[in-house]
Amino acid sequence: MTVFTTSHFADHEQVVFASDAETGLRAVLAVHNTNRGPALGGCRMWAYESEEAAIADVLRLSRGMTYKNALADLPWGGGKSVIIADAKTDKTPEMMRAMGRAVERLGGRYIVAEDVGTTPDDMLAVSAETAHVRGVKGVGFDPSPATAFGCFVGIKRSVEERLGRANLEGVKVAVQGLGHVGYDLAQQLRDAGADLVVSDIDEGAVARAKTELGATPVPFDQIYSQDVDVFAPCALGAILNDQTIAQLKAKIVAGSANNQLAEERHGQALADKGVLYAPDYVINAGGVIHIYHEGADYDRQAAFGHVGRIAETLGEIYERAAKNGEPTHVAADRIAEERFANAA
Numbered sequence: 001m002t003v004f005t006t007s008h009f010a011d012h013e014q015v016v017f018a019s020d021a022e023t024g025l026r027a028v029l030a031v032h033n034t035n036r037g038p039a040l041g042g043c044r045m046w047a048y049e050s051e052e053a054a055i056a057d058v059l060r061l062s063r064g065m066t067y068k069n070a071l072a073d074l075p076w077g078g079g080k081s082v083i084i085a086d087a088k089t090d091k092t093p094e095m096m097r098a099m100g101r102a103v104e105r106l107g108g109r110y111i112v113a114e115d116v117g118t119t120p121d122d123m124l125a126v127s128a129e130t131a132h133v134r135g136v137k138g139v140g141f142d143p144s145p146a147t148a149f150g151c152f153v154g155i156k157r158s159v160e161e162r163l164g165r166a167n168l169e170g171v172k173v174a175v176q177g178l179g180h181v182g183y184d185l186a187q188q189l190r191d192a193g194a195d196l197v198v199s200d201i202d203e204g205a206v207a208r209a210k211t212e213l214g215a216t217p218v219p220f221d222q223i224y225s226q227d228v229d230v231f232a233p234c235a236l237g238a239i240l241n242d243q244t245i246a247q248l249k250a251k252i253v254a255g256s257a258n259n260q261l262a263e264e265r266h267g268q269a270l271a272d273k274g275v276l277y278a279p280d281y282v283i284n285a286g287g288v289i290h291i292y293h294e295g296a297d298y299d300r301q302a303a304f305g306h307v308g309r310i311a312e313t314l315g316e317i318y319e320r321a322a323k324n325g326e327p328t329h330v331a332a333d334r335i336a337e338e339r340f341a342n343a344a
């Protein structure tokens with residue numbers, strides 16, 4: 001296979017293959033860009049169907065973290081790691097320690113954290129071998145409340161931009177997914193006076209939102225076509241596609257889900273339809289911002305104050321998109337590129 005010429009390679013500074021015969025570790029660690037500081041990004045454990053698939057994934061995700069960390073205004077570059085294994089059957093503390101040694105060999109150029117397939121317990125095992133780790137059990141916190149708060153301020157800023165309204169009183173919001181982030185966000189929206197329409201495949205979560213938040217439940221396949229001001233996707237990726245965009249009545253899409261655009265062109269499709277799209281990696285950065293602030297000297301006010309600046313970043317993106325007549329996801333990428341290039 002080729003690596004240097006794949007589209008996601010995008011000038012990665014360093015890509016390292018790590019293995020440990022004793023524990024069965026097979027991992028790829030990617031450092032995309034360290035202009036702003038050490039490359040932070042999670043460690044994903046996944047039973048990839050091929051090594052090519054693992055490499056493509058780590059490169060794509062690592063590059064994405066450079067953009068995310070730059071727009072989150074963090075002194076961090078972007079990186080990522082993947083372990084080729086099944087998290088349910090293959091993972092052992094010894095394997096995670098071997099991963100910790102692989103991280104340590106990068107000498108601080110890469111900081112690892114949890115991701116799909118890894119947990120705070122795993123980061124505790126990693127921390128036995130390296131200090132370059134975040135989200136360690138007992139030290140880190142659940143990032144979801146910070147992610148939810150970032151989405152809340154992002155929705156407020158987007159409503160101001162698209163609807164010209166300074167508050168959320170009576171604004172109708174459809175929340176897809178009432179998990180760790182979605183439920184917390186729904187609560188904040190309700191407290192701010194918004195009317196909620198919700199959907200989740202978990203009937204218990206929906207029933208709770210109905211009773212506690214006065215939300216109106218709708219079947220999960222009808223959430224896209226609701227007559228609302230804001231659609232807040234907080235469940236799955238790739239939910240902005242040809243089928244769903246055609247159904248949207250919302251004027252704003254702003255939520256926590258990762259990789260919301262099924263394809264790049266769907267960002268343009270939203271703009272063509274007059275829908276203001278809050279780029280997912282900008283509005284959902286509350287969690288990574290919070291990770292930056294964790295530690296012995298944790299200051300909740302400072303951490304959440306930093307998360308609140310997501311609103312200003314979105315404002316900058318919306319201004320640039322309007323000025324250049326480009327979709328918001330393109331404007332976001334350009335601002336991120338300027339930030340990490342200028343930090344060199």
Ligand SMILES: NC(=O)c1ccc[n+]([C@@H]2O[C@H](COP(=O)([O-])OP(=O)(O)OC[C@H]3O[C@@H](n4cnc5c(N)ncnc54)[C@H](O)[C@@H]3O)[C@@H](O)[C@H]2O)c1
Pocket residue numbers: 143144145147176177178179180181182199200201202205220234235236237256257258284285287
């Ligand atoms: N937790 C964080 O701090 C964080 C940070 C950045 C991005 N995100 C992203 O935000 C999203 C939500 O994260 P989370 O931590 O709340 O996850 P979660 O697993 O706690 O919640 C997801 C919810 O979506 C529901 N769901 C699944 N399929 C659905 C469907 N078809 N229709 C409606 N609901 C459905 C699930 O039942 C669950 O309640 C994910 O895409 C995640 O990658 C989360």
